[in-house]
Amino acid sequence: MMSAQAGGTYLYAVLAGSEGAGETELSGIEGGAVYRITAGDISAVVGRVSRARLRPERKHLLAHQAVLRRLMEHTTVLPAAFGLVARSDESVRGRLLESQELFREQLAHVAGKVEMGLKVRWSTPNLFDYFVASHPELGAARDRMKGRHDIGREELITVGKLFESLREADRQAHAERVAAVLRARDVDLKWNPVKGEAEVMNLSCLVPREGLDAFEKLVEAAAEGFDDHFTFEFNGPWAPHSFTELKLPATSAQE
Template sequence: LVEQLEHVRGKVEMGLRVIWDVANVFEYFVNLRPELRAARDTVGDIRQASRDQMIALGQLFEHALNEERDRLYEQVDAALEAHGIERRRGKTRNEREVMSVACLVERDALGDFDRVIGEIASGFDSNFTFDLNGPWAPASFTEVALEI
């Protein structure tokens, strides 16, 4: 416990959420991924599609969504690592969310952190929104195992 507290002394946790800022995430992916467009076109009228066709299309969409999330996370993660920022990847909460990342930042370096996030965000187009929140207590960077 003392080691963990020492590790986070003078640091705060900043949350970074990246979301797809598009009207319809499925349609965005249909335009991005030819295989998804072909599958959607094969299904045709959604109201007439069979349950199995809808499940298959949904699975293909979910696969494409997660592949793109992983690819984009690797891009952001590499940039954060290049700046020496410790981070933890969180779970996404909905289909619009690209990633959720907890970052451990020196309290005195919050301005630099904002600048780094701005640089990273500038490499993305207008289909993405970067949202910072915090500072918070660095809960994502400590673990306490209690035994009774």
């Protein structure tokens, strides 16, 4: 087992071939050189770091993303999650040899594509009041409590659960409506957990790099079916983190 204080080989991405993709012009985490390790027809883009465990500090995260952005300008990548440090270059090379077919399959799946994020939110000052107005059963339950001083805890819990169940049902219905528009154009989707009561959906979308304008129009088409109580936000392009699985557990310097 290596100490967290010991250095290692930091992994940025895996890609096909041995030809350069602009990485030699970059400085990586801790200002170190970025270089390539090749095994067979698969390469890893890496750099040396002084610690086996890196804190997700802003400067480190920015350096990691800068390397990925530069690589994406030249080729298709399997991006590594932040903080993956191997014991040595040789341990990375060994895993590349062991996982050639897996990496080829993943590279083929995301070839020429990038990840876009899409979030939809309810845009209303008070979500409960919005649901009262749009769901008669919730409005009736709320009205039964108006002006009363004997409202018990169980009754409040029942109304709260009704609100939550209606919200979840609407989330699913709205998400399926949006997903149907995207899937009709063969957009690959990953569903991410929603955050906060006002978030309707949080999607990761795999789209052709050359089709970003078409994706924006597709989102606009999906939004046409919703009124002003909803906002659509998309972001990217990003490396396709949600559609690849790049793990090198046997080489981890943190073990």
